[in-house]
Amino acid sequence: MFKNVIVRTPAKSIVNGITSAPELGKPDYNKALIQHESYIQALKNCGCQVEVLPSLENFPDSCFVEDVAVLTERVAIITRPGAETRLHEVDHIKDTLRKYYEEDCIEEIESPGTLEGGDVMMVGNHFYVGQSDRTNEEGCKQFIDRLKKYGHEGTVVKLEEFLHLKTGVNYLENNNLLVSGEFIDNPLFKEFNQHIIPDDEMYAANCIWVNNTVIVPKGYPKVLSLVKSLGYKTIEVDTSEFRKLDGGLSCLSLRFEAQK
Ligand code: GLY
Secondary structure, eight states, X not given: OOOEEEEEOOOGGGGGOOOSOGGGOOOOHHHHHHHHHHHHHHHHHTTOEEEEEOOXXXXXXXXXXXXXXXXXXXXXXXXXXXSGGGGGGGGGTHHHHHTTSOGGGEEEOXXXXXXXXXXXXXXTTEEEEEEOSSSOHHXXXXXXXXXXXXXXXXXXXXXXXXXSHHHHEEEOSTTEEEEOGGGTTOGGGTTSEEEEOOGGGGGGGOOEEETTEEEEETTOHHHHHHHHHTTOEEEEEXXXXXXXXXXXTGGGOEEEOOOO
């Protein structure tokens, strides 16, 4: 279960965020703020305490706060984003994490390693880490070494097309996995109950499980009915403005149970 959530308010500079889909247009800042508020409300409705960090104008992508840390029940691992414009976002999360974790349970990924939290999928004690354009081989190695120190395990998943691992595959607990695109038929996931996301709703592979509710992006009826058919309570949240920057529901928060 997740008791705690950290989010970061979108900055006005979000219009300059990184995107692989410029054809979708620039995000509308005011609309992004409204969608972010709805997201926070959905997380509160799932029973989480939500800490809202202030916006960082120098970092257009900083509302995608998931990328700067990986938080488990035993350790906080501060990442080292592979996107150059995002590298120093991590400097703005360290003090916040000290409120939730003991100092000797805070680790960091070091140069030349890179890692973004969007590339990490937690399945209980086991963490799948995507080796992607943002997370390099060294970052995966350091990450798994740090996990092992705390009794966790890790598996590397090599990515070919998606931005992040969780762009295309997400765990909904109860052995249920949403899979799309390049992850369909990946032998690493063969033990799961795999639920295939249709190509025309691929963006909605990025749903998040939060305390037995699944938050689903608004506007993807096939995925919504699939998730409902698995027996989950659902909440829909509109993320259209974040999608314009390749951002999804998971990228917008750190979900965890604080150590202190
Ligand atoms: N725009 C989100 C990212 O590329 O990190």
